[in-house]
Amino acid sequence: MSTVQNKVGIETKPFTFSVEGGKIREFVKAIGDSNPLYTDIEVAREKGYRDLPVPPTFPTVIDMWGGADFETLIALLEVNPLKVLHGEQSYDYRKTICAGDVITAVMKVVDQKEKSGMKLFTLETTYQDERNETVLLATSVVIER
C-alpha cells in the first residue's frame, strides 16, 4: 500500500460542461437503453421536459468529460491506476438536467480511511446550473485495493 498524505479537503477546480443531446444519445446507446425520452425531443416535450433529460447516471459524463477525468483523479488522490476500483456511487437529484444546460461542478475529497488494507476516499461533487442553483449532489467512494 502506498503511503499518501491525508487528502481530505482537497478539491478540483470548478469545471463546466455543456449538456448536448448528441452526448445523451451516445450515452444511452452505450448502455443499451432505447427509451425514446432520451433521444426524441418530441417525446421529451410531450412528457413535459424542456429538452432531452439526462439519464440517472449521466453525471459521470459531466465529471469525466468536464474535467474530473480518470487521470485527474489518479493524480489528485495519488493512487495506483491499476489498483483503483469504484466502491459506491450515489446521486441526490434536485432539478432535472436537460440538453442545453451548462453545468458547473466541483469535486471535493470529504473523507479518507483505511479498511482491510485498502484505502477508501469519499468524494462529493456539487453541480450547479447557469443560475448557480444546485441541481444535483453526488457522492462516490474510490478504493485503492
Next chain:
Amino acid sequence: MAQLQPLTKAPITHSQIVRYAGASGDFNPIHSVVPVAKEAGLPDVIAHGMLVMGIAGQALTTWFRHDQIKKFGVRFKKMTFPGETLTVKGFIKEERDDLLICEVVVMNEKEERKLAGTFHVSKEETHA
C-alpha cells in the same frame, strides 16, 4: 414487498465496454486494454461499475417516470466481465406519504450480485 418487473440485458461485450468508455469519458485502461487488465491481475477487462449502474438506471426509469427518481445510490459488489448477462431486480420496500423507498440489485446468470442499492421515488411528478 412488491417486486418490479425484472430487466434482463443482452450479454456484456468488449465492444459495449469500449463504447461506454467513449460515451462516459472514463478511459481507465483496465476497462479497455486487455494487457493492462492482465497486469492488474485480472483475466480480462472489466465493465465499468458505472455501466452496470447505468443499466440499473435504465430499469429505474422503466419502472417509474424519470423525474420521480429523487435519490439513487449503490454499492459495487463484484466485477463484471464480457460475456456476462445482467438482470436488474427492483423492490418497493416501504411507502411513505409522498415517497416510495425501493431497493435495486443487479445480478448475473449465476445470481452473483454485481451491485446493490436503494432509490427514492416521489409520488409527485415535478419538472424543472
